[in-house]
Amino acid sequence: MTNKWYVGVDVGGTTIKMAFVTENGEIAAKWEIPTNTEEQGIQIPKDIAAAIRLNLDQLGESEQKLSAIGLGAPGFIEMETGFIYKAVNIGWTDFPLKEILEKETGLRVTVDNDANVAALGEMWKGAGDGASDLLCVTLGTGVGGGIISNGKIVHGVNGMAGEIGHITAIADGGVSCNCGKTGCIETIASATGIARLAETGLVQHPESKLQSILVSDGEVTAKDVFEAAEAGDSFAAEIVEKVSFHLGLVVANLANSINPKKIVIGGGVSKAGDGLLTPLTTQFNRFALPRVAEGAEIEIATLGNDAGVIGAAWLAKISSPSPLNKHTV
Amino acid sequence: MTNKWYVGVDVGGTTIKMAFVTENGEIAAKWEIPTNTEEQGIQIPKDIAAAIRLNLDQLGESEQKLSAIGLGAPGFIEMETGFIYKAVNIGWTDFPLKEILEKETGLRVTVDNDANVAALGEMWKGAGDGASDLLCVTLGTGVGGGIISNGKIVHGVNGMAGEIGHITAIADGGVSCNCGKTGCIETIASATGIARLAETGLVQHPESKLQSILVSDGEVTAKDVFEAAEAGDSFAAEIVEKVSFHLGLVVANLANSINPKKIVIGGGVSKAGDGLLTPLTTQFNRFALPRVAEGAEIEIATLGNDAGVIGAAWLAKISSPSPLNKHTV
Known part of the structure; x- marks a missing residue:
């Protein structure tokens, strides 16, 4: 058992909810940033990366504390490649989100639809109860x-x-x-x-x-x-x-x-x-x-508004190649 | 690639359809036996085992030719244990089908619902096209x-x-x-x-x-x-x-x-x-x-009436512990 954190990100049309989540699905810290929908949302990955660094600093932690990012977004997404075909409320069209965010953060990124990610959150830590x-x-x-x-x-x-x-x-x-x-x-x-x-x-x-x-x-x-x-x-x-x-x-x-x-x-x-x-x-x-x-x-x-960030962390967890992260609930 | 066969078995209320199926899903031989519903269907595993031996003999093959059995049956089934809670048309009630049939044949047996097994057959070799x-x-x-x-x-x-x-x-x-x-x-x-x-x-x-x-x-x-x-x-x-x-x-x-x-x-x-x-x-x-x-x-x-035996063979194939049998279509 490491004590690393996953980063859960829940992108909405107005705000982006973010959290550091432990291996056990507990929220270590959470915050929101506004969704910058200008220029077809091109600044969003940079904003997410900056917010991660800022919050790590405030908590006195280094980037080594983080193991991976999971992200939920609205729209049509190709899950394997983390490519967004269309996310109307955000502005993204043919946007290689996973690729860009991995470059910005140096962390592995896994992307899925926001409704699916919320379901994973409820499965892991909410009413779904495993x-x-x-x-x-x-x-x-x-x-x-x-x-x-x-x-x-x-x-x-x-x-x-x-x-x-x-x-x-x-x-x-x-x-x-x-x-x-x-x-x-x-x-x-x-x-x-x-x-x-x-x-x-x-x-x-x-x-x-x-x-x-x-x-x-x-x-x-x-x-x-x-x-x-x-x-x-x-x-x-x-x-x-x-x-x-x-x-x-x-x-x-x-x-x-x-x-x-x-x-x-x-x-x-x-x-x-x-x-x-x-x-x-x-x-x-x-x-x-x-x-x-x-x-x-x-x-x-x-889980209310936390379902997205917790489910996104689960997504990061099960997508992890580390043997520490088993595919079990 | 071995050239072993899977045994596909499709148990119905009137007849039991059976086939030897290759690794590629081709039927090497197929036949039917009547379903003996007397005494709550207790003779059925013996009948299946006897039919397998008889057909191997007729084809001049030994039991080494066979790698595993897959079986579809109607009713309420616990898939992991191959236990039949209730199969009204057959007569089985609380019947440990997998256990008995494994004893009778010396082969690993995997059991699932007949409708599911037919779907697997169509997925593998029929209209489902993989x-x-x-x-x-x-x-x-x-x-x-x-x-x-x-x-x-x-x-x-x-x-x-x-x-x-x-x-x-x-x-x-x-x-x-x-x-x-x-x-x-x-x-x-x-x-x-x-x-x-x-x-x-x-x-x-x-x-x-x-x-x-x-x-x-x-x-x-x-x-x-x-x-x-x-x-x-x-x-x-x-x-x-x-x-x-x-x-x-x-x-x-x-x-x-x-x-x-x-x-x-x-x-x-x-x-x-x-x-x-x-x-x-x-x-x-x-x-x-x-x-x-x-x-x-x-x-x-x-696949018509062959969907069941082919799907049952697929079930045997994907449940096989052998590294030769990959979980791919």
Whole structure:
């Protein structure tokens, strides 16, 4: 057992989250830097390298303390080469991220999709609790996901595996999705989708307390909907029921196919806690095969914003050629 | 390269298919024996061992010619130990198949679920064409499946992965399924499901030529439906459209999650060929993300009844401790 650190990096459109993570997955230090999206994000590797050096200095450590970097980023990524085809929110197009960051830091770099990396984090140190068959569902502005099977991320043939937000929940007559299709589960179970269901439905439900929120705030959020449902508002409860029905069906259908041990629900919407988990579990159990339901535990993600940096550190750990770093959880 | 053979065994409720298979996946000899389901199937390992010896003798080969046995069986199986919890059609309950068959033959035995083994066969030598991300859908009396990711079978936490027949296609008001749920894709896209759609729908469609088949044969089969659709019968075409819609949606939703390179459609219903493949591909492309659809090829299985024995031989090959047998396709 060395006492070296991995560097976990979670690149987002606004900030880059970074951490030094121990062999055991404990965060030794964490910080954020702004994402410099100017000039198609070309400065980002330099910024990351500088932040690593700065934080090492502040902690009184040398570069020898670090063994490797793992990084999660949004967009289309070729994992083997760490090449980013396209990351719209960052600005990267045909960007050889791994190559550049390795040059800037002198450390081995491993790159994967941010949703996959968050799933690895939850597997290692979060609600996934070491399960090597795991489905991670992230309910945020959109709906993302990561699938782990036999302890490894399922990437698929061109890196699209885990795009569960675009599973069709309503085959005919669904709402348009950003992806170009209609009726995707993202249009229903994302924070945006839930807010839309509330705002469009309020016309028929002026009695709902969400009406006054719409008037005072100019919008209704997913959080408002779960809080109103909790407080007994029947229209809000109807929306929660609808979201749970569609999401439970999608997740159960997927579970019937991949038979996960843990289903981890993360993202902003998951902060509703039992207000989401209870109706979701009911619908899941309705549509999953009994033995599949028996084998699966649905849980709310526990790592929050740290899932990305911890999962990125795991990625660095399992990609390490060192015999000290075994491929075990 | 040795010139040893693997023994591939595919245990079904009526017959046991067996083959000697070369390192390259070519069948050197194949044969069938009846499945002796008496006394809870206790004689089966002895029957398999005797059949191996008999066929070796007939080919003038000794037991040294054989390196290992792979076996596919229906039911709930613990893969690591080759223990069968329950195989209803065979009679096995809590049956230590691997242990007994190893004793009977002196060869190493590896056991997996028959649908998974068929998927491995198609991956190795059939329509899967070596793809390490593959989805196999078997449309027979029921609907089965096998998922291969990163070149390995996805088993899930308790061996239920790939049970795609029980994905819910009709959430409300679907027909009862053998599994206890309703609206499973098996109730629509299996041979039985297609026949049921025809027979129940004929009341409203006395003009269909399927009517006279029902009268003369006492039943309508899936084959009748595809043939009538091909010949221009509009009611039959409507059924094919309905089956393709539901199956295309289910397969596309799964593809959005696991992003396979090959989707191999097997089983009796797949004999319809382009009559199924063309409308199915249309519906698939409608519901799959563009990049997922680009990455995937849908094909009809090519190995037919040999998929099981060839896949079982592959299972023996990749489980082999010999350095000659690499984990590559």
